[in-house]
Amino acid sequence: MQSFKRILENAVFALNILAVFLLFTNQWLVVPSWLQIGGRLHPLLVHFPVTLVLLGVGFLIFAQSESSRPLLQTVLLAAALTSSLTAISGFFLSKEGGYDDDVLTYHRWAGVMLSILSAILYYAISSGRSRQVIRSSAALSTLAVVIAGHLGATLTHGEGYLTAPLFGKSGSETYKVDSTMFSQSIGKVMEAKCFGCHNRSKAKGDLVLTSAESILKGGKHGSLWKPGDPSGSLIIQRLELGIDEKNHMPPKDKPQLTASEMKLINRWIAVGADMNIKLNAMPTNDSLRGLALSVGSTYLKKHTADQRYHFAFASAEEIQMLNTPFRFVSQVAISEPALQADFFVRQAFRPESIEELSAVADQIVSINLTNMPVKDEDLSMMSKFVHLEKLILNNTDVTDKGVQALKRISSLQSLALSGTAVSEAAIDQLASMPGLRDVFIWNTKITQASADAAGRKYANINWQTGYVPNSREVLQLSAPLAVNESQLLQPGEPIKLKATIPGAVIRYTTDGSEPDSVKSPVYNGPVSISSYTLIKAKAYREGWKSSATATLGFFCKGLAPEKATLLTPSDKKYPGNGINTLIDSRKGFMDFFRDPSWMAFRDNPLEAVFHFPTRPKINSVTISFAKDVGAETMPPEWMEIYGGNDDSHLTLIRKVVPTQPAEYGTNQNEGIVVPLGTSYTTYKVIAKPLTKLPAFRKAPKDKGWLMVDEIFFN
Numbered sequence: 001m002q003s004f005k006r007i008l009e010n011a012v013f014a015l016n017i018l019a020v021f022l023l024f025t026n027q028w029l030v031v032p033s034w035l036q037i038g039g040r041l042h043p044l045l046v047h048f049p050v051t052l053v054l055l056g057v058g059f060l061i062f063a064q065s066e067s068s069r070p071l072l073q074t075v076l077l078a079a080a081l082t083s084s085l086t087a088i089s090g091f092f093l094s095k096e097g098g099y100d101d102d103v104l105t106y107h108r109w110a111g112v113m114l115s116i117l118s119a120i121l122y123y124a125i126s127s128g129r130s131r132q133v134i135r136s137s138a139a140l141s142t143l144a145v146v147i148a149g150h151l152g153a154t155l156t157h158g159e160g161y162l163t164a165p166l167f168g169k170s171g172s173e174t175y176k177v178d179s180t181m182f183s184q185s186i187g188k189v190m191e192a193k194c195f196g197c198h199n200r201s202k203a204k205g206d207l208v209l210t211s212a213e214s215i216l217k218g219g220k221h222g223s224l225w226k227p228g229d230p231s232g233s234l235i236i237q238r239l240e241l242g243i244d245e246k247n248h249m250p251p252k253d254k255p256q257l258t259a260s261e262m263k264l265i266n267r268w269i270a271v272g273a274d275m276n277i278k279l280n281a282m283p284t285n286d287s288l289r290g291l292a293l294s295v296g297s298t299y300l301k302k303h304t305a306d307q308r309y310h311f312a313f314a315s316a317e318e319i320q321m322l323n324t325p326f327r328f329v330s331q332v333a334i335s336e337p338a339l340q341a342d343f344f345v346r347q348a349f350r351p352e353s354i355e356e357l358s359a360v361a362d363q364i365v366s367i368n369l370t371n372m373p374v375k376d377e378d379l380s381m382m383s384k385f386v387h388l389e390k391l392i393l394n395n396t397d398v399t400d401k402g403v404q405a406l407k408r409i410s411s412l413q414s415l416a417l418s419g420t421a422v423s424e425a426a427i428d429q430l431a432s433m434p435g436l437r438d439v440f441i442w443n444t445k446i447t448q449a450s451a452d453a454a455g456r457k458y459a460n461i462n463w464q465t466g467y468v469p470n471s472r473e474v475l476q477l478s479a480p481l482a483v484n485e486s487q488l489l490q491p492g493e494p495i496k497l498k499a500t501i502p503g504a505v506i507r508y509t510t511d512g513s514e515p516d517s518v519k520s521p522v523y524n525g526p527v528s529i530s531s532y533t534l535i536k537a538k539a540y541r542e543g544w545k546s547s548a549t550a551t552l553g554f555f556c557k558g559l560a561p562e563k564a565t566l567l568t569p570s571d572k573k574y575p576g577n578g579i580n581t582l583i584d585s586r587k588g589f590m591d592f593f594r595d596p597s598w599m600a601f602r603d604n605p606l607e608a609v610f611h612f613p614t615r616p617k618i619n620s621v622t623i624s625f626a627k628d629v630g631a632e633t634m635p636p637e638w639m640e641i642y643g644g645n646d647d648s649h650l651t652l653i654r655k656v657v658p659t660q661p662a663e664y665g666t667n668q669n670e671g672i673v674v675p676l677g678t679s680y681t682t683y684k685v686i687a688k689p690l691t692k693l694p695a696f697r698k699a700p701k702d703k704g705w706l707m708v709d710e711i712f713f714n
Contacts, residue, residue: 016116114148477544
């Protein structure tokens with residue numbers, strides 16, 4: 001036993017000599033790949049000397065008896081040995097780079113000093129040195145542990161990591177409407193998930209994410225993103241790698257981004273990656289704004305010991321399964337188990353999507369169903385959410401009958417009914433809800449006078465009627481809306497428009513020109529169309545400013561071919577559902593190109609052949625595509641339509657060259673109509689993706705994406 005002890009003592013001495021040697025020759029040190037494994041053991045080894053040194057010092061303070069001396073010597077010998085091994089492995093790890101040089105230098109010195117001091121402390125105890133020497137060694141060893149640990153945490157987690165709880169911001173943050181969308185959402189995600197490895201003290205890949213300037217500078221692998229091209233952006237490529245891949249970010253042992261966070265970054269890059277756009281400059285119905293608010297809200301409230309909610313947390317897997325492109329479920333704060341659910345895209349809503357939230361019924365405290373086609377009968381299931389405090393039903397199909405169903409939710413505190421058909425008959429029902437404190441009823445059948453009377457009668461509720469205009473102030477009308485549930489009209493279905501303000505007159509055009517208040521036709525009823533039509537409409541009313549122009553595109557469901565064949569492969573990133581994507585009468589959503597309703601072409605033209613059992617009269621062929629200049633999804637460069645009565649005898653009927661966008665403009669689903677007036681059994685459609693982006697796009701060498709969701713034969 002004594003010989004083994006002697007071997008360990010000699011090893012400690014030799015390892016400390018090696019550590020000192022490496023300290024002064026580190027700049028010339030080259031670590032071979034096989035030895036890098038020893039460096040990567042540093043995070044594992046580092047906990048042993050810290051624990052053992054502090055344990056040994058604890059023995060010195062609280063266990064003074066002679067019987068404890070052998071155990072104390074063993075502990076301190078182990079501390080000295082692991083301290084030296086940890087210091088040496090740290091030298092090997094530091095050669096991988098990505099650390100702040102100044103902090104790293106101090107950390108090396110502190111690590112070597114800890115190794116030497118722990119050895120001195122062991123030898124002082126073993127050789128029976130004076131109590132003063134032992135105490136001094138113990139005190140210096142403890143100090144070295146603190147300094148080396150603090151510097152190590154700074155390298156690993158960033159500056160101020162240890163003291164952040166003492167000097168960080170207190171209280172809860174709130175959204176500032178004049179702040180940028182980036183700082184309030186994506187910046188929060190980076191701070192939580194990326195700063196640990198990409199800060200000024202530890203810049204993995206020479207990438208620092210703690211300031212806008214360093215983010216835009218990028219790292220040794222280049223810029224983080226290409227505005228308008230998520231799939232070509234380094235950050236998306238690294239995030240979408242398999243979690244076991246070496247270059248996957250964040251590393252698999254770190255907190256991963258949620259599906260909502262991934263969607264947010266992807267969509268933000270697709271629309272141009274503007275770091276300066278402010279929240280109050282984004283339209284309230286902008287899906288990117290809603291997504292940013294949903295994601296950012298989880299990072300606004302700081303963790304406190306005094307939680308507001310005390311029910312159980314839902315599992316991350318449950319929350320992940322509930323997130324779709326049309327519904328986002330997230331915690332209201334990192335420290336709270338409470339969840340909020342936000343719904344998007346009216347056409348994709350199903351009542352079952354509310355029912356599916358039953359999996360987290362105990363945690364749901366807020367549901368936002370704004371603009372969803374929610375019916376009275378859909379509200380009966382709300383009673384399952386026993387902790388529901390906030391329900392937003394603005395611009396839904398809810399009536400007084402639906403309000404009756406909500407009386408069973410005793411926890412409800414805030415209810416938004418603006419833009420619904422509720423009337424004065426609902427006031428007493430609302431007042432009978434014991435926990436209700438705020439009711440939002442503007443743009444309903446409840447008049448201002450009735451709301452004022454309700455305020456006097458039921459003073460415990462704030463009856464919010466919205467903005468009361470000044471009679472001398474001239475306000476702008478809201479743009480007209482489409483009543484139709486879908487862009488795709490069934491045979492014989494007309495276009496129906498409505499104005500949001502009673503008494504407003506709608507004027508419209510169908511030739512792409514801007515409507516005016518004199519020459520443009522007045523909308524007096526449904527408008528019938530026979531092929532794709534782009535309607536531009538404005539609302540007018542005396543005493544009001546005219547509305548902004550509403551641009552609404554509608555497609556007509558056409559004749560279904562008996563057989564269709566795709567002759568060229570679509571892009572692998574957006575394969576859709578093969579040829580069925582073009583003939584399944586399913587329109588794609590502009591915010592979700594990975595839906596099978598879309599298929600994309602970039603390197604190959606779209607070539608497809610369509611067969612009909614007879615020779616129907618085809619007046620036109622329409623290709624439905626996505627126009628999103630920021631995401632480089634553009635109109636085709638040209639289209640050719642061939643016709644004949646079999647595949648081998650097709651002749652060119654017509655070729656069209658669409659006009660390309662001259663500015664960014666509105667992102668929307670558009671159509672190109674090719675007039676025919678022919679009767680054949682077989683048609684071939686060729687659409688060539690844009691080979692060179694417009695000059696204003698500042699990426700003229702890049703090709704455009706041709707994103708198609710349907711081809712119609714009308």
